[in-house]
Amino acid sequence: MRVAIFTDTFLPDVNGVAGTLGRWVGYLESKKVQVQVYAPGHPEGAFDRYGTTMVHRFAGIPFVLYPECKLAIPNPFHIRKSLRQFRPTLVHVATPFNLGLYGHRYARKRGVPLVASYHTHFDRYLSHYKLQWLEPALWRYMIWFHRDCRTVYAPSPSTADHLRAKGIGPVELWPRGVDTGRFHPEADRGEVLRRYGVAEDRFVYLYVGRIAAEKSVDVLLDAFRALPEDVAERSRLVVVGDGPMLAKLRESHAGSGRIVFTGFVQGQPLAELYAAANAFLFPSDTETFGNVVLEAMAAGTAVVGAAAGGVGDIVAHEMNGLLCPPGDAKAFAAAATRLYRDRELLARLSEGGRRHARMQSWDAIFARLLRSFEAVAAGTEGKKVESVRTV
Known part of the structure; x- marks a missing residue:
């Protein structure tokens, strides 16, 4: 099998989609599946390698809803030439936009099986940027884009x-x-x-993610400010990440002493922050999954999340975390206060989260996904295969 992947983000970008696709490519390589990736990144026409995989890079422009990611400006001549040489037996589009459109067109024209992976609830981002009037048009486009896909992975x-x-x-x-x-x-x-100016005897609430409106950072900060004073004075909120709201929030909270904005952190320092925190607060209701929630669980950090989207699927309320109504800062404050006052609950949720995280094996997930890809490439995807579960 030869797989061509079209995406608007790939390593070394640091986000959940890029990391997941990077792992997927590495797994495919380990199974001797040939892969080529088409992604933004370097000057148009340039390419590099990820392991043995050729990564074709194209110039891009910032995406209006997520400036850290770019919409690639494809070079049709370069893409046609590389695809003619590679002759993919399956096309995987991980974006519905520019590069994804080219992969979509190639698969349709050549009769190559096409699959898509859905990563971002762009429709739920719109209201945070006062663009909700675009939602009907967005969904008309998304339905058209995915109608020729043999399988859509969620x-x-x-x-x-x-x-x-x-x-x-x-x-x-x-x-x-x-x-x-x-x-x-x-x-x-x-x-x-x-390292972040926080005393060891403080109860630490942690947030990790983009500092942007669609992540409900305002709910996070309102919830922390709503803590009872006896809890707040013994606590600190550590906010990890970068984004369009960071500079303004740093300025407005410069003298608070109780809220720390670390900026972008990754790798071992990030893993250590998860482990050092007592509780993880994540109010975002726009997640298709919520990788950071699973990372916090693996670190044994009790989670409070929004009862919406992918986070609501990961967190089993009162079993491996606590769930709150989306946008309800008072409910988040109440849950955060419970964890501060009830250390037995904190320990129980921490252990429940760790048990859940230990069951989420990348190798097992990718093995099922590969079987599904092979069924699509062979034209047997309609038959019962032991693959990723059909919903």
Whole structure:
């Protein structure tokens, strides 16, 4: 099997989609599947390698709803030439936009099996940027784009249901795993917190993610400000990430002393922050999955999340975390206060999260996904195969 992947983000970009696709490519390589990737990144026409995989790079322009990601400006001559040489037996489009459109067109024209993976609820981003009037047009386009796909892969049951309700399908689950060798509870808590000016005796609430409107960062900050004073004075909120709201929030909270904005953190320092925190607060209701929630669980950090989207699928309320109504800062404050006051609950949710995370093996997930890809390439995807679960 030869797989051509078209995406608007790929390593070394740092986000959930790029990381997942990078792992997927590495897994395919380990199974001797030939892969070529088409992605933004370097000057148009340039290419590089990821392992043995050729990564064709194209100039791009910032995407209006997510400036850190780029919409590639494809070079049709270069793409046609490389595809003619590679002769893919399956096309995987991980974006419905520029490069994805080219992969979509190539597959339709050449009769090559086409699959798509759905990663972002762009429709739910629109209201945060006062663009909700675009939603009907967006869905008309998304339905058209996916209608020729043999399979559409969704990262969570709620996302799969969302797509089916819009008339997109057939849909299969492609959930996410977590590297429990990297994310675990062991860390020198005092040393980790000192790096960010936080005393070891403080109860630490952690947020990791983009600092942007669609992540409901305002709910996070409102919830922390709503904590009872006896809890707030003994607590700190550590906000990890970059994004369009970061500079303004840093300025407006410069003298608070209780809220720390670290900026962008990755790798081992990020894993250590997860392990050093007592609780993870994640109010975003726009997630198709929520990789950071699974990472926090693997680190043994009790999770409070929004009862919406992919987060609502990961968190089993009162079992491995707590769920709150989306946008309800008072409910998040109440849940955060419970974890501060009830250390038995904190420990129970921490252990429940760790148990759940240990069951999310990347290898098992990718093995099922590969069987599904092979069925599509062979034209047997309609038959019962032991693959990613059809929803």
